Amino acid sequence: MQTTFTPEQLADPSTARCNEILRSCVHCGFCTATCPTYQVLGDELDSPRGRIYLIKDMLEAGRPADEKTVKHIDRCLSCLACMTTCPSGVHYMHLVDHARAHIEETYKRPLMDRVLRWTLAKILPYPKRFRVALLGAKIGRPLARFMPDPRLKAMLEMAPKHIPPVSRNDDAQVFPAIGPRKMRVALMTGCAQRALNTDINDATIRLLRRLGCDVVIAKGQGCCGALTHHMGKLGESHSAAAKNIAVWAAEMDGDGLDAVVINTSGCGTTVKDYGHMFRNETLAKDAARVSAVAMDVSEVLMKLDLPEGAAKGLRVAYHAACSLQHGQQIKTHPKTLLKRAGFEVVEPSDSHLCCGSAGTYNLMQPEISGQLKARKVKTLEAKTPDVISAGNIGCMMQIGSATKVPVVHTVELLDWATGGPKPAALDV
DSSP states (O other), X not given: OOOOOOHHHHTSHHHHHHHHHHHHOOOOOGGGGTOHHHHHHOOGGGSHHHHHHHHHHHHHHTOOOOHHHHHHHHTOOOOOHHHHHOTTOOOHHHHHHHHHHXXXXXXXXXXXXXXXXXXXXXXXXXXXXXXXXXHHHHHHGGGGGGOSSHHHHHHHHTSOSOOOOOOGGGSSEEEOOSSSOOEEEEEEOOSHHHHHOTHHHHHHHHHHHHTTEEEXXXXXXXXXXXXXXXXXXXXXXXXXXXXXXXXXXXXXXXXOOSEEEESSHHHHHHHTTHHHHTTTSTTHHHHHHHHHHEEEHHHHHHHXXXXXXXXXXXXXXXXXXXXXXXXXXXXXHHHHHHHHTTOEEEOOTTTTSOOSOTTTHHHHSHHHHHHHHHHHHHHHHTTOOSEEEEXXXXXXXXXHTTOSSOEEEHHHHHHHHTTOOOOGGGGO
């Protein structure tokens, strides 16, 4: 694709990066075949190729974002299926992230949009605040049908029936390996996950310890920054990321780390991109170091000796989170581990398509998200599973809200298979 950025525009590193990405696009349209929003809406501007044209026009002209551009960029899930499909290696993620930052800087949204986005940015990344909000949403849930804005309704309906108590395992501490130590790892405890489902971190800690890992819960870590990053709020996202970089770099310089383990794949995609996010800042070196050792929990487990288990007689439908299969290109590890542990693993048709969760997407675009959720649940249930397994809390909440089949994290099943407790969801 030809571009016409001026030398002055290209002096900005972010614009220069966008120029590289735009020039790599050859208009082939392969991306439209795997774009969930294009399949649902049928609008070229709601495909990656269409959005690329809109972004190019906006950035080259150096103009503020307009309503049309904002509408179609907001509809993007950032599922990154287009990056998996693209034969030219177009790095759509960096392009759309910059476009969102430009929108946040230059476009004044309607008042309700600003209020909702501000509220999400100030609550979701903070577990204590999020717990209070979930309690409020739980109380207000019966009033959801009276909400005039479907986004408010979605926010009330997202509250789980049960809000788990705080897990003290998320406090700063070190859990020693059981038996000979093979690795020393830091576990990212996350933010929303700590409020929505404490079983995931608890199971991860037990499993890693059992397989020979010292597990460090580093003091001062917090939200990875993904939620605000995808809203274009770079100040907030970089501030959150910088805290994590400082904390984990200090651990690396202290007793050392073999990995920063992440069990929420949406966070993993962002942490692995810290090196790019901070490439022109003073934290560049430490950010690159952290990104280099960041691993999804399935990657770490593949390095350890997960025992081979007898057949469990349990049929597991594996849901591949977009941030894992497209964002991190991890496609086989979770299935390999589940099979090794003794589970029968099945996959739904069109497993490459998004479930519609996508961070805050299910709250900000509930109609499109709902259509994607219904399709995903239908394909999963068609496999008649005993349980659905996923590696991302957002996907688990999204799918779990529309099916009676238990939904658990992959590590919960692997923990159970190797001596841990049965996942609570299977007892319901």
